[in-house]
Amino acid sequence: xxxxxxxxxxxxxxxxxxxxxxxxxxxxxxxxxxxxxxxxxxxxxxxxxxxxxxxxxxxxxxxxxxxxxxxxxxxxxxxxxxxxxxxxxxxxxxxxxxxxxxxxxxxxxxxxxxxxxxxxxxxxxxxxxxxxxxxxxxxxxxxxxxxxxxxxxxxxxxxxxxxxxxxxxxxxxxxxxxxxxxxxxxxxxxxxxxxxxxxxxxxxxxxxxxxxxxxxxxxxxxxxxxxxxxxxxxxxxxxxxxxxxxxxxxxxxxxxxxxxxxxxxxxxxxxxxxxxxxxxxxxxxxxxxxxxxxxxxxxxxxxxxxxxxxxxxxxxxxxxxxxxxxxxxxxxxxxxxxxxxxxxxxxxxxxxxxxxxxxxxxxxxxxxxxxxxxxxxxxxxxxxxxxxxxx
Amino acid sequence: xxxxxxxxxxxxxxxxxxxxxxxxxxxxxxxxxxxxxxxxxxxxxxxxxxxxxxxxxxxxxxxxxxxxxxxxxxxxxxxxxxxxxxxxxxxxxxxxxxxxxxxxxxxxxxxxxxxxxxxxxxxxxxxxxxxxxxxxxxxxxxxxxxxxxxxxxxxxxxxxxxxxxxxxxxxxxxxxxxxxxxxxxxxxxxxxxxxxxxxxxxxxxxxxxxxxxxxxxxxxxxxxxxxxxxxxxxxxxxxxxxxxxxxxxxxxxxxxxxxxxxxxxxxxxxxxxxxxxxxxxxxxxxxxxxxxxxxxxxxxxxxxxxxxxxxxxxxxxxxxxxxxxxxxx
Ligand SMILES: Cc1ncc(C[n+]2csc(CCOP(=O)(O)OP(=O)(O)O)c2C)c(N)n1
Numbered sequence: 159x160x161x162x163x164x165x166x167x168x169x170x171x172x173x174x175x176x177x178x179x180x181x182x183x184x185x186x187x188x189x190x191x192x193x194x195x196x197x198x199x200x201x202x203x204x205x206x207x208x209x210x211x212x213x214x215x216x217x218x219x220x221x222x223x224x225x226x227x228x229x230x231x232x233x234x235x236x237x238x239x240x241x242x243x244x245x246x247x248x249x250x251x252x253x254x255x256x257x258x259x260x261x262x263x264x265x266x267x268x269x270x271x272x273x274x275x276x277x278x279x280x281x282x283x284x285x286x287x288x289x290x291x292x293x294x295x296x297x298x299x300x301x302x303x304x305x306x307x308x309x310x311x312x313x314x315x316x317x318x319x320x321x322x323x324x325x326x327x328x329x330x331x332x333x334x335x336x337x338x339x340x341x342x343x344x345x346x347x348x349x350x351x352x353x354x355x356x357x358x359x360x361x362x363x364x365x366x367x368x369x370x371x372x373x374x375x376x377x378x379x380x381x382x383x384x385x386x387x388x389x390x391x392x393x394x395x396x397x398x399x400x401x402x403x404x405x406x407x408x409x410x411x412x413x414x415x416x417x418x419x420x421x422x423x424x425x426x427x428x429x430x431x432x433x434x435x436x437x438x439x440x441x442x443x444x445x446x447x448x449x450x451x452x453x454x455x456x457x458x459x460x461x462x463x464x465x466x467x468x469x470x471x472x473x474x475x476x477x478x479x480x481x482x483x484x485x486x487x488x489x490x491x492x493x494x495x496x497x498x499x500x501x502x503x504x505x506x507x508x509x510x511x512x513x514x515x516x517x518x519x520x521x522x523x524x525x526x527x528x529x530x531x532x533x534x535x536x537x538x539x540x541x542x543x544x545x546x547x548x549x
Numbered sequence: 550x551x552x553x554x555x556x557x558x559x560x561x562x563x564x565x566x567x568x569x570x571x572x573x574x575x576x577x578x579x580x581x582x583x584x585x586x587x588x589x590x591x592x593x594x595x596x597x598x599x600x601x602x603x604x605x606x607x608x609x610x611x612x613x614x615x616x617x618x619x620x621x622x623x624x625x626x627x628x629x630x631x632x633x634x635x636x637x638x639x640x641x642x643x644x645x646x647x648x649x650x651x652x653x654x655x656x657x658x659x660x661x662x663x664x665x666x667x668x669x670x671x672x673x674x675x676x677x678x679x680x681x682x683x684x685x686x687x688x689x690x691x692x693x694x695x696x697x698x699x700x701x702x703x704x705x706x707x708x709x710x711x712x713x714x715x716x717x718x719x720x721x722x723x724x725x726x727x728x729x730x731x732x733x734x735x736x737x738x739x740x741x742x743x744x745x746x747x748x749x750x751x752x753x754x755x756x757x758x759x760x761x762x763x764x765x766x767x768x769x770x771x772x773x774x775x776x777x778x779x780x781x782x783x784x785x786x787x788x789x790x791x792x793x794x795x796x797x798x799x800x801x802x803x804x805x806x807x808x809x810x811x812x813x814x815x816x817x818x819x820x821x822x823x824x825x826x827x828x829x830x831x832x833x834x835x836x837x838x839x840x841x842x843x844x845x846x847x848x849x850x851x852x853x854x855x856x857x858x859x860x861x862x863x864x865x866x867x868x869x870x871x872x873x874x875x876x877x878x
Contacts, residue, residue, distance in 0.1 A: 245675045245855055274677075296855030299678050314679050315637060316609055354608035356640065382609045384585035390608050456584045515860035518853035529819070533848050540870070541860070 186394070186408050187440055190415040193468045195476025201416065203407045204396075209419040215483045221414050222478055223492050224258045225471045228278040230496035231287045234503050235277075235294070239449045243507055244294045248275045252412070252444030255470030256377050258282060259417025260439070263425060264345065267308070269330075271323035271346045274312045275377075279347065283309040287499075288506050297513055317355030320346045320374065324361045327370035327428075336371045341429035345373045345421070351382025353398065354390045362402040362436075371428035373421065374399075374436040377411060379443035384456040396438035404434045411441030412470040442468070515541065551736040558728035560702035561591050563736070564709035565629065569599050572627060575713055578605040578614060579631030579667075588633055589669055589728055611641035615666065619648055622662045629713055635670040636679025642687070649718045650693030664718045665709075670698075671765045671815050672862055673726035675855045682852055683816035688720045689793040689825075696793040697746060698722040700767035702732040704744075704790065711746040719746075722792075724765035747791040749799045755785035758809035758872050761800055761826060763789040766813045766863060773868040784872065792822055800826075801833045808839035809875040813863050818846035840878035843871045 188201045188209050200210040213221070232250050239247040250257060257278025264270060264282070272279055274293075281287055285307050292298040293312060300311040313319035323346030335342040352358050353376060365372045376395055380387050391398075399406025409420045417439055424435045442465040446453050478484040519534040555563065568575050577592055583606035586593030596604035607614050611632060618628035632638045638645070645666065652660045672681030689696045695717045699705040705723070712719045744750055752767060753774050762770040767788045774784040785803050789795065804810045810830055812823040823844035830842050845863045853861050 246677055293677060293854075296675060296677070296858075298854050314677060315640070351609035354610040354613065356610060356612050382580070383588070384581045384583070385606050385609070389606055450588070452585075455586075512856040513854060515857045518848065518850050518857050518861060522850050530849055537848070537860075540867075544866075 187410040188407060188416050188420055189410040189413050190419060191413045191473055191477055193412070193473050195473045195480055197477060197481070201419075203405075203420070205405050205407075207407070207423065209416065209423060211415050211419045213415075218478060218483050219488060221258060221262065221418075222471075222474050222484065223495070224262065224278075224282065225254045225414060225474060226492050227496050227499060228254050228258060228281050229471060230500045231281070231503055232277055234500035235291060236445070236449065238291070238504065238507055239294070244291060244449075245296045246294050246448050246450060248294075248448045249443075249445040250275050250277050252442050252465065252470070253377055253379055253439075254278055255414035255474075256375075256411035256417050256439035256441050259414040260345065260375055260421040260437075263418045263421035265343075265425070267340070267342045268425060268429075269308045269310070269323075269326055269342070269344045271310045271319040271326070271344070272312055273316075273319065273347055273349065273352075274314050275349075276312070276347050280309060283307045285309060288503060288510075291503075291507050292510065295507065295510060297510055317348055317352040317357040317361075320348055320352070320358045320361035321364070322346075323372055324365045324368075324370050327365065327372035327434075328368050330371050331369065331431075336429055337431040339430070341371065341431070343371050343373065343425040343428040345375050345425065347375050347377065349382060350376060350378040350380065350387055350395060351385065351390055352376070353395055362398070362434075365434040366403045369431070369433040371431065372434040373424040373428055374434065375421065375439065376436065377439045377441055379441050381443055381447065381457070383447045383451060384453075386456075394438070396436055399436035404436065406436040406438065408438040408440055411439030412468045412473070414470060414474060552733050553736060554731055555702045555706070555734045556729050556731050557699070557702045557705045557724070558589060558591055560706040560734050561699075561709050561723065562593055562595070563734075564706040565592065565713075566595060566598075568629070568710050568713040569595065569603060571710075572713075574625060575627045575629060576603050576605060576621065577629045577631065578607050578618060580607060580609055580614075580633050582606060582631050587631060589725065591667070591723075591728075592631065611637055611639075612644050615641040615644040615649060618664050619644065619652070619662060622664050623652075623660060627663050627665075627713060629665045629667060632666060632668045634676075634680045635668055635682040635684055638666075638668055638684060645688070645694070645720070646691045650691045654693055661716050662718045663716045665712045665721050666719070667709075667721045667723060669725035669728075670722045671724055671726060672852060672855075672858050673765065675858070677855070678852065681855070681858065683814065683847065685720075685722055685792055685814075686816060686821050689822060694718055694720055694793065695747070695791070696720045696722065697791045698724065698764035699790070700724060700727065700752075700762075700764055700788050702730070702734045704788075706734050706736070707738070707740065707744070708746055708790070710740055714740065715746060722764055726765050727768060730768070744790070747794055747796055749787055749789045749791065749796040751785060751799055751803070752788045753784070753786040755783035755807070757783045757807055758785070758811065758875055759800060759803040759807045760784050760786045760811050760813060760868065760872070761789055762786065762813040763792060763822075764815075766815060769863065769865060770813055770868055773865045773872070776865060777869060777872060782872070789826075795822075795826065795829070797826065797829055797833070800830060804830055804834040805837040808837050809872075810834075810838070810842045811845060811868065811871045811875060812842060813845045813868055813871075815847050815862055817849045818844055819849045821846055840875040843875055845871045
């Protein structure tokens with residue numbers, strides 16, 4: 159390329175300028191609540207959709223309560239890991255608004271497919287918050303009933319669940335449960351790193367061509383373990399949707415109101431039969447990737463501080479105070495409730511027994527298998543041979 | 550000659566460093582291998598010293614890691630791919646068994662894929678699901694791939710360099726629960742040294758029974774042999790090191806002397822490596838055997854929740870129990 163002639167290649171074709179920061183550039187966020195706690199009446203998405211919310215004071219307070227509780231329970235789990243009670247914990251710190259906003263936008267009939275970090279959505283689905291701790295403690299592999307709560311098991315293999323969500327949504331469509339106001343919709347959660355996986359791109363293709371009633375909800379928390387967003391993409395993630403044939407929108411993922419508004423809209427579109435869409439919740443992972451990660455190796459403190467100023471809970475609190483929707487007593491009561499629930503959680507985790515070893519043979523097949531029955535019997539006999547000994 | 554006491558993980562790191570130094574076409578690629586140095590720090594410091602064109606943080610896509618490495622290999626590079634955990638190799642499985650393994654054959658030898666696929670494998674570290682699997686049989690079953698596993702720091706250091714220097718695509722299984730175990734490592738010995746990559750090795754001589762293992766179970770079997778010696782029984786322990794091709798010369802020789810054989814691995818028993826090994830030993834040593842070849846393996850269940858993995862994994866007691874049974878025939 160000739161010097162002093164940026165953007166023109168030697169063949170005279172105009173090459174698009176390739177900024178290194180392409181993926182993170184201008185956030186273009188849908189926002190309804192500023193970091194200072196100012197309410198924005200309505201916001202326009204890239205396709206001209208107007209987003210607004212209209213909550214009662216009680217509902218605003220409820221969202222705030224959710225955010226605080228979810229953060230506190232998450233902090234308790236982190237502490238439990240540090241004390242050796244959990245093998246690992248994937249914290250949602252910083253991502254509460256994206257999870258509570260989208261989680262509360264779900265209707266009872268909607269189905270969610272999470273990763274391993276969606277403790278806030280799990281909470282919104284009415285699942286006992288102790289449930290994911292069994293997985294991370296190593297006593298089970300996820301103990302809740304996905305059918306009952308319409309919240310699938312956690313998925314650790316990156317991106318795999320987006321295809322499950324797509325298939326489920328195709329099933330909803332085939333069952334004739336779309337096209338009405340009370341139809342069913344499906345939501346798939348995944349991270350920015352996951353967008354590199356073949357599975358996720360295949361899910362985009364399938365959902366699109368089968369017009370699946372599905373919302374792809376990407377929490378862009380800026381990192382896949384140590385790798386920054388630029389290692390996964392050169393275009394803003396929400397813009398990918400266009401290439402697959404469905405709308406995409408980027409929302410301020412630290413704004414619970416906007417997260418709610420865009421998710422509710424996308425779910426409603428899906429249930430009405432208008433097909434899939436992609437939401438990129440632009441947020442930040444404030445803690446480590448998991449408790450076994452050391453983020454100081456790959457990110458700087460000033461970046462974390464900059465995001466601290468966008469904290470989802472602080473801004474909601476500022477809003478409630480400014481609008482006099484909540485008083486000091488309310489905030490104190492929420493803190494107290496969070497404290498009580500986390501103490502309760504801790505007690506129950508400490509009391510979680512190890513499974514009986516023989517249970518590892520359970521549920522391999524719905525109707526059993528002769529070989530496995532034999533192995534179980536031998537195993538039991540073998541374990542009994544130690545009884546009474548110091549083993 | 551330089552000898553240093555290294556953990557198995559650090560020995561791999563040092564071996565990889567040597568490989569990068571020795572051949573400018575060697576590239577390391579994988580998720581988080583750069584700044585972070587890998588989640589187990591096996592590539593720690595390498596990007597800093599060799600740059601991000603030689604130690605490449607890839608997008609989060611395993612099929613992409615292996616598939617692009619195939620292209621790089623065709624182009625003349627020697628990619629060393631890191632798969633973060635055993636349970637995440639499956640998105641790349643198609644590339645490995647359908648492409649990596651077959652290119653040389655299909656091209657009648659004109660295309661070489663000198664690739665190493667490093668996988669931390671096996672259990673015993675209290676991890677959540679998908680982090681403790683033993684996928685070796687899937688790969689060993691595929692012609693065109695070679696599969697090896699190191700069990701101690703010296704082998705880690707030597708074998709990783711031998712693997713990188715080899716023209717074969719190699720699945721290199723690292724016993725993750727042994728990453729932190731230390732031993733003196735001779736750093737300057739010749740690479741083609743006493744033990745070529747595809748050879749097994751007697752790690753404890755004995756006369757009464759032969760115990761065959763690889764990767765994480767070698768340590769377990771050595772401990773079992775120590776315990777057995779206290780009871781007056783001398784076990785010969787052989788580290789197979791190479792799972793495909795299987796080098797059973799030392800094993801045949803040993804079983805012909807001892808008359809008894811136990812094969813140990815973490816992977817489920819059904820159609821595991823132990824089945825193949827038992828069959829071959831039976832064929833080769835039939836008239837010397839005092840009892841059937843026994844296997845001690847993981848159970849035929851998915852890898853269980855970590856609080857019961859101790860019961861799932863073969864341990865010293867289960868190995869000794871099997872040895873006892875070979876004597877009870
Ligand atoms: C297929 C697969 N490869 C690798 C991993 C290891 N791993 C676990 S989480 C993670 C990063 C995920 O990043 P992202 O999708 O952005 O989600 P986040 O954890 O940031 O929420 C990686 C590489 C995995 N779980 N699955």
